[in-house]
Amino acid sequence: MRIAAISNSRIPSTTANSIEAMKACQGLTDLGHEVKIFAPMEVLDTNVSHLKDYYGLRTKPDIEWLPSHPALKRLDFVLHAHSRARKYGAEIIYTWLPQSAVLALQTGYPTVLEMHADVSGQFGRWWLRRFFNSPGKKRMTVTTQALRNTLESSTRLLFPAGEAIIMPNGVDLAEYANLPTPPQARHLLSLEERLTVGFTGHIYPGRGAELLFELARRFPETNFLWVGGNPETIESWREKVATASLKNVTLTGFVEHNRVPLYQAAAEVLLMPYGQSVSASSGQEIAGVINPMKMFEYMAAGRAIVSADLPSIREILSEESAVFCKPNDLEEWTSSLRSLLKDERRRLSLGTSANRDAEKYSWNSRAERILEGWA
Template sequence: MRETLKEESSKLTIAYLARTTIPSRAANSLHIMNMCSALGDWGHSVELIIPTNKRIRKEEESDVSDVFTFYGLRKNFKIKKVSLLPFPGGLLLYLAMIVGWLKFKRPELVYTRDSHLAGLCCLLGVDVVYESHYFKVQRKLPYSFLQSVLIRSKRCVKVIAITKALADQLVIAGYDQRKIGVFPDAAKAPSAESKKINLSGKFVAGYLGHLYPGKGMEIIFPLAKRLPSVSFHVVGGKQEDIDTWKVKGLPQNLVLHGFVEPGKVSEYLYDFDCCLLPNQKKVKTSGGGIMDIGAVTSPLKMFDYMAHGKPVISSDLPVLKEVLTDEVALFCDPENVDSWIEALQRIKGDGDLRIAMGIAAKKLFEEKYSWKERARRILEFIHKDVSAA
């Protein structure tokens, strides 16, 4: 790969390796599909390689006739599904099959956000770019060994971190700081054909995303109870999480819409008067897992809010302020509901402020945080690193 990336403007053959379910409601699938599409937008030949078996197929979103339409994307890259055998050792066999395929196909760029795949690529002599979304010390073989290989191998030519806070963790873990670049997540520019869905309420405070611990329903629920003049619309969440909150007794001004296809989310976002980003200090991974990503997260919803030109009310957390500024967001104590009430009342009562913040948010998105711009910057970063080697 060091030799093949000599010309920054050349078109590359790119293999994106992932272990995710597509189509699905998982945020990682949305991120991966958008990155592949963004790389394709620059004219590169991209192939996404993902696993499949009977269990995975059951987890796929049903009644999806076209996966690209589901995610609201153009069909500008290929998807290849490789069998993951459901027995002990099946994952290692799958990983080995992928690396064998890479050695046969010889793509000019191998990219993954899967540390196991990245480590195995390094072990078997395949150059790889690894994108990290969190860091967890692996303690069980063979994954602890693969992690050690990934951290130390020259075959890992670049490490992409989604936040500065995460980059600091990676350096402490032993990654070469010179290889690490910080590139926050991004969003897709909304389609000009998107229309408002006409949500109920004179003033709509909206939230997009999951409802598991730390994402912010801990703030939204009491907010709705104390601000009956504001309509709260929550788009997203698994049914079991929605049911958990419904049991608590939802106030009339709090509507849980459930999952909406990524390609249709803009219809809701356009109707929000302001957007809520009430991350807590500790945020669990999907399904309420044991991983705490609160200090290193780069929420996709944050970029979607800006892409739609919406003012944001956000938790006052360092990792979120890596992206958000005072021009686009009002910041609140993540654990103090009174702080959120004050911010909502301020933004509700000041139309000029809402407009100014929305314009600033849209401008910031267009300058730095589209998927296409993210892909361009990452490729430029990889190119410079390779050229210097």
């Protein structure tokens, strides 16, 4: 089928929403669908030739950038995108924008709307209510039960079971096949050979950078590997690390997505040190509904996971696949990490269990479930 994917993400970008959109579209393409992506013209580099490696995709994406004026709140972009989708001959509209989903239904398209956070802005609730009140073939995906509950509360609606489905984020399992052992990965990356604790992703407020820093101070014989982050944030933390004379912290900065699995493989333990309050790249509060892609990557990497104990995280992980700690509780994190670093058997057991669970969350199987009964 021809699918027009209308995304509000900046492409290319290192933000999670940009990566998720590209991976979701790859999943659709892998199923044999023809997918064309429409994205806002907010970048200087619109050369698609490098996007395949940048996002770790198997095929070069078909993408078209369209005008988007900030003052118009994406409405001009949505109108342009739907006009282009018609010319493209789209059979399904797949979007991350409620206003785009409403327009798609009003023009007769079967519509998939992905939601990853609560509605925002003055008209967010109105658009989502309009989506469910509009006739037509539709399906909304939410990443967690917690998010479904939040959206029902925000809109004061009870979503029909068949039109609102829980669909967590995913992982490209092929990228994690036949990973090297931690010592082998460290050798390939020219990292010092010693026990390593890893973290991958951006360091927005609530993502635990301060906790990572304090843990590194408490475990001077263990290497701490931080992968990702924008240049300004990374440089700030490099200065703090140097001031504290920490010799056991490696901050890589941005790493292309297809190389992230190797860095994750270099660690014996992978951390998700979220706080009680977590900000998305947009600044929106998401701690109550968070469903991070790094969680599925960590699982696929087959490494022991230590995570902040948040209800939405427990929708995926369990005591058999992760160690949970109270958010921001340095003493509990210290105790849990010390115990894991001393217990190789437990690390391997947790990693094996997580890896087995990851099999349920491929991008391809996710795409199949989203379009089940439609294609």
